[in-house]
Amino acid sequence: MHFRVSPSRRGVRGSIRVPGDKSISHRALILAAIAVGSTRIRGLLEGDDVLATLRAIQAMGVTATSPCDGKMTVEGVGLRGLKAPREALDLGNSGTAMRLLAGLLAGQSFGAELVGDESLSTRPMLRVAQPLQRMGALVKTASGGTPPIVIQPVAGLRAIEYRLPIASAQVKSALLLAALYAKGRTCIEEPSPTRDHTERMLEGFGYACERTGNRICLSGGGKLHASDVDIPADVSSAAFFVVAALLAGSEQMCMRHVGTNPTRTGLLEILRRMGARIEEQNRRTICGEPVADLMVTPSTLHGIEVPTALVPLAIDEIPILCVAAAHASGRSVIRGAEELRHKESDRIVAMVTGLRKLGIAVEEYADGLAIQGGHIGAGTVDSFADHRVAMAFCMAALTADGPVTIRDCDNVSTSFPNFLEVARSAGMGIDARE
Numbered sequence: 001m002h003f004r005v006s007p008s009r010r011g012v013r014g015s016i017r018v019p020g021d022k023s024i025s026h027r028a029l030i031l032a033a034i035a036v037g038s039t040r041i042r043g044l045l046e047g048d049d050v051l052a053t054l055r056a057i058q059a060m061g062v063t064a065t066s067p068c069d070g071k072m073t074v075e076g077v078g079l080r081g082l083k084a085p086r087e088a089l090d091l092g093n094s095g096t097a098m099r100l101l102a103g104l105l106a107g108q109s110f111g112a113e114l115v116g117d118e119s120l121s122t123r124p125m126l127r128v129a130q131p132l133q134r135m136g137a138l139v140k141t142a143s144g145g146t147p148p149i150v151i152q153p154v155a156g157l158r159a160i161e162y163r164l165p166i167a168s169a170q171v172k173s174a175l176l177l178a179a180l181y182a183k184g185r186t187c188i189e190e191p192s193p194t195r196d197h198t199e200r201m202l203e204g205f206g207y208a209c210e211r212t213g214n215r216i217c218l219s220g221g222g223k224l225h226a227s228d229v230d231i232p233a234d235v236s237s238a239a240f241f242v243v244a245a246l247l248a249g250s251e252q253m254c255m256r257h258v259g260t261n262p263t264r265t266g267l268l269e270i271l272r273r274m275g276a277r278i279e280e281q282n283r284r285t286i287c288g289e290p291v292a293d294l295m296v297t298p299s300t301l302h303g304i305e306v307p308t309a310l311v312p313l314a315i316d317e318i319p320i321l322c323v324a325a326a327h328a329s330g331r332s333v334i335r336g337a338e339e340l341r342h343k344e345s346d347r348i349v350a351m352v353t354g355l356r357k358l359g360i361a362v363e364e365y366a367d368g369l370a371i372q373g374g375h376i377g378a379g380t381v382d383s384f385a386d387h388r389v390a391m392a393f394c395m396a397a398l399t400a401d402g403p404v405t406i407r408d409c410d411n412v413s414t415s416f417p418n419f420l421e422v423a424r425s426a427g428m429g430i431d432a433r434e
């Protein structure tokens with residue numbers, strides 16, 4: 001599937017709500033599965049990645065209704081109630097599902113195998129397998145440290161003290177899930193803050209989690225209690241329309257009910273430093289997560305050197321940040337983003353390649369890139385089968401001097417299944433073609 005986007009003549013506009021947060025959706029399903037009682041979920045993202053997690057917990061004996069308009073119920077089986085799956089758990093393209101479920105399965109009394117599609121099968125898994133092995137788990141990867149992940153049963157895990165070598169919310173969350181099954185108190189220290197949805201949701205399910213600075217500790221052997229979960233709109237998905245409104249808006253645009261967790265709003269802070277006018281209105285807290293309506297006014301941006309401390313807080317939004325930088329006056333530099341090499345694609349290569357094809361001068365580094373703002377030209381770019389790269393170039397096309405075709409966009413459904421519908425409602429001229 002290819003997308004063809006025409007430059008915006010009337011400008012993007014209106015009030016939209018993007019789908020539920022992908023990170024929170026994964027965690028809601030997993031924690032609801034091992035809680036005691038019935039958990040009702042609202043706002044679940046019904047994208048391919050999250051549905052892979054849903055199928056996995058169902059394969060392990062958890063009863064869950066089919067999601068409808070983001071609403072569903074999960075009948076939790078408790079920490080020790082999961083059952084051995086009859087076959088390998090296929091997690092498609094979802095690295096989050098694979099790493100989190102590796103942590104969940106590490107302490108079970110049954111074995112399991114985690115597999116994925118061609119893209120996921122190239123992604124690094126030693127970063128989660130090695131600390132799980134330190135906890136006593138029997139976890140193996142393929143020879144290159146990539147999937148499949150094979151987990152053998154153990155009698156129990158041991159608590160550890162562990163400092164993450166790189167900032168990774170997925171690895172941190174996997175270890176916290178494994179710690180639920182460990183004897184003693186596990187403590188994890190991050191080199192810099194990452195998204196804390198797992199910690200917040202554990203507390204929401206009644207499980208004590210001690211947090212001091214970048215250090216998180218919990219003791220194993222407790223109990224999770226079912227809790228209703230209301231998932232906010234995904235700030236990573238809203239980010240595409242935030243940038244679209246800044247660059248090609250005809251008036252102030254509203255993104256409703258967006259999660260504004262401070263570990264996820266790095267992009268908003270970076271854009272504000274570039275001159276963006278973004279306001280948060282109607283702030284509230286829902287199920288422990290801060291939520292607001294984002295009001296975005298068209299703005300003139302200038303290039304900056306992005307503070308490295310903000311990069312981990314905007315790691316999934318770097319592709320759309322690159323598009324903003326391409327429209328900004330002057331030069332923007334993004335460093336400390338080597339994690340981008342290990343996403344659904346090598347996102348540094350993907351953005352460098354695509355921006356150059358559209359006439360933007362870009363310098364590539366091992367851990368990032370430098371972008372000289374300029375004029376976006378018409379052309380064809382490759383998404384490298386990466387949903388965030390595909391959507392980023394859709395927004396780049398809004399100010400181009402002609403149509404832009406983005407190739408290989410099937411994976412947009414992993415995080416934003418109704419992307420075309422929302423884009424068109426905002427005034428974008430976008431077509432999907434085989």
